[in-house]
Amino acid sequence: DVKVTQSSRYLVKRTGEKVFLECVQDMDHENMFWYRQDPGLGLRLIYFSYDVKMKEKGDIPEGYSVSREKKERFSLILESASTNQTSMYLCASAFREANVLTFGAGSRLTVL
Amino acid sequence: GDSVTQMEGPVTLSEEACLTINCTYTATGYPSLFWYVQYPGEGLQLLLKATKADDKGSNKGFEATYRKETTSFHLEKGSVQVSDSAVYFCALTRSSGYSTLTFGKGTMLLVSP
Numbered sequence: 001d002v003k004v005t006q007s008s009r010y011l012v013k014r015t016g017e018k019v020f021l022e023c024v025q026d027m028d029h030e031n032m033f034w035y036r037q038d039p040g041l042g043l044r045l046i047y048f049s050y051d052v053k054m055k056e057k058g059d060i061p062e063g064y065s066v067s068r069e070k071k072e073r074f075s076l077i078l079e080s081a082s083t084n085q086t087s088m089y090l091c092a093s094a095f096r097e098a099n100v101l102t103f104g105a106g107s108r109l110t111v112l
Numbered sequence: 113g114d115s116v117t118q119m120e121g122p123v124t125l126s127e128e129a130c131l132t133i134n135c136t137y138t139a140t141g142y143p144s145l146f147w148y149v150q151y152p153g154e155g156l157q158l159l160l161k162a163t164k165a166d167d168k169g170s171n172k173g174f175e176a177t178y179r180k181e182t183t184s185f186h187l188e189k190g191s192v193q194v195s196d197s198a199v200y201f202c203a204l205t206r207s208s209g210y211s212t213l214t215f216g217k218g219t220m221l222l223v224s225p
Binding site: 004033035040041042043044045048058090092099100101103104105106 | 144146148153154155156157158161201205212213215216217218
């Protein structure tokens with residue numbers, strides 16, 4: 001089974017802190033994604049990456065950055081966390097030509 | 113741009129009732145269509161998909177038919193179980209070619225015994 005592992009299930013941070021959310025997949029997928037899930041808004045794409053060191057902005061990239069130094073790892077970075085970034089963050093991965101995503105269990109971030 | 117509209121929830125049903133969750137889409141080209149399910153405390157997992165018009169996706173007793181003429185992909189199940197309680201997301205591939213998905217807002221299903 002493909003596994004997408006998100007390192008932290010629950011995080012509590014303070015406004016202005018730098019936050020790292022880590023995601024690792026073990027099936028050699030080329031594409032990796034970060035989504036944000038909020039009640040009533042569904043899932044919104046923040047960033048995605050189709051290769052090592054490559055990244056593309058999604059629908060809501062403001063306030064976020066990403067890093068993909070190795071194929072299996074895709075990190076989401078909040079340079080200066082704000083309360084409106086309190087949310088559930090979902091990482092996903094897929095083969096390049098496929099359109100079936102495998103998701104991690106999610107990281108619930110609370111910014112106080 | 114591409115978009116997905118699905119019925120608002122929660123949908124509350126008794127066990128063994130019939131389920132329909134409506135989903136319509138707006139897209140350029142010929143997207144593939146998906147239903148993902150999210151059980152409490154878990155990430156999303158693929159439930160079923162259809163890649164071209166008139167295709168029917170099915171899994172675990174759920175099914176949906178890709179209707180291009182009505183731009184719809186409604187999810188149906190003839191007899192729901194308590195274990196089907198979850199949030200269901202309709203989604204489509206974008207035309208960008210990077211397998212990015214556009215999701216609907218999700219519909220919560222609550223099934224009581």
